[in-house]
Amino acid sequence: MAGVITASEPSWIPPFTGLSLRTFGKLVTVLRREGADAVRRGRPWSLPLEDRALLVAAYWRTNLTMRQLAPLFGVSKPAADRIIGRVGPMLALSSAKAAVGKAVTIADGGCPGTGLVIPHRRERGQGELSDWKEEHNKSHKQVRACVEHVFARVKTWKILRDCRLKGDGAHHAVLGIARMHNLALAG
Numbered sequence: 001m002a003g004v005i006t007a008s009e010p011s012w013i014p015p016f017t018g019l020s021l022r023t024f025g026k027l028v029t030v031l032r033r034e035g036a037d038a039v040r041r042g043r044p045w046s047l048p049l050e051d052r053a054l055l056v057a058a059y060w061r062t063n064l065t066m067r068q069l070a071p072l073f074g075v076s077k078p079a080a081d082r083i084i085g086r087v088g089p090m091l092a093l094s095s096a097k098a099a100v101g102k103a104v105t106i107a108d109g110g111c112p113g114t115g116l117v118i119p120h121r122r123e124r125g126q127g128e129l130s131d132w133k134e135e136h137n138k139s140h141k142q143v144r145a146c147v148e149h150v151f152a153r154v155k156t157w158k159i160l161r162d163c164r165l166k167g168d169g170a171h172h173a174v175l176g177i178a179r180m181h182n183l184a185l186a187g
Contacts, residue, residue: 004071004072004073004074005051005054005055005058005072005073006051006054006073007024007028007048007050007051007053007054008050008051012054013054016054016057016058016061016062017053017054017057017058017061017180018057018061018180018181018184019057019180019183019184020184023183023184023186024050024053024054026183027053027091027179027180027183028049028050028053031049031053031087031090031091032049034090035090036049036052036053036086036087036090037049045083046074046075046079047073047074047075047079047083049087051073052083052086052087053087053091054073055069055073055075055080055083055084055087056083056084056087056088056091056176057091057180058072058073059080059084060088060173060176060177066078066080066081066084088169088172088173088176089168089172091172091175091176091179091180092171092172092174092175092176092179106118106140106143106144106147108144109121117140118140119136119137119140119141120133120136120137153181154174154177
């Protein structure tokens with residue numbers, strides 16, 4: 001179908017994935033290795049793997065509905081939904097949850113009593129904080145600044161800003177976006 005978005009036209013890849021052409025190629029190679037292009041029973045995919053990966057990235061980056069996204073790629077709405085459901089989880093960094101394990105989690109001062117590490121506060125009637133608490137708060141703020149920068153970066157992906165995903169959809173979107181961002185950083 002003429003006039004559709006396709007990975008065979010390289011100019012579509014950077015705006016919809018945030019990746020260079022070379023990095024997008026690496027991503028598709030990893031997807032192939034993970035079995036995303038394996039022959040399955042039933043009707044074959046109407047799009048090549050490269051276009052399916054581009055469709056998922058476009059969905060995450062733009063948060064278009066299936067009704068809007070499908071004609072852009074020349075597929076039906078149910079086909080676009082199946083592609084996102086199949087390729088999305090493969091794009092995700094599935095071992096991220098295991099890597100975190102029982103790590104200490106820090107938060108801002110608005111989460112007292114949650115078991116999270118928060119900055120030290122002065123008690124009512126107390127003077128200044130001790131030096132070690134001030135030093136701890138300083139390092140806490142530095143780490144939180146990095147986290148806030150990540151939140152700002154995540155908001156460039158419209159799918160996470162205006163989330164309407166069900167089930168594991170948001171989980172896979174966050175992990176897949178993290179994978180694509182890490183690939184973009186690594187070049």
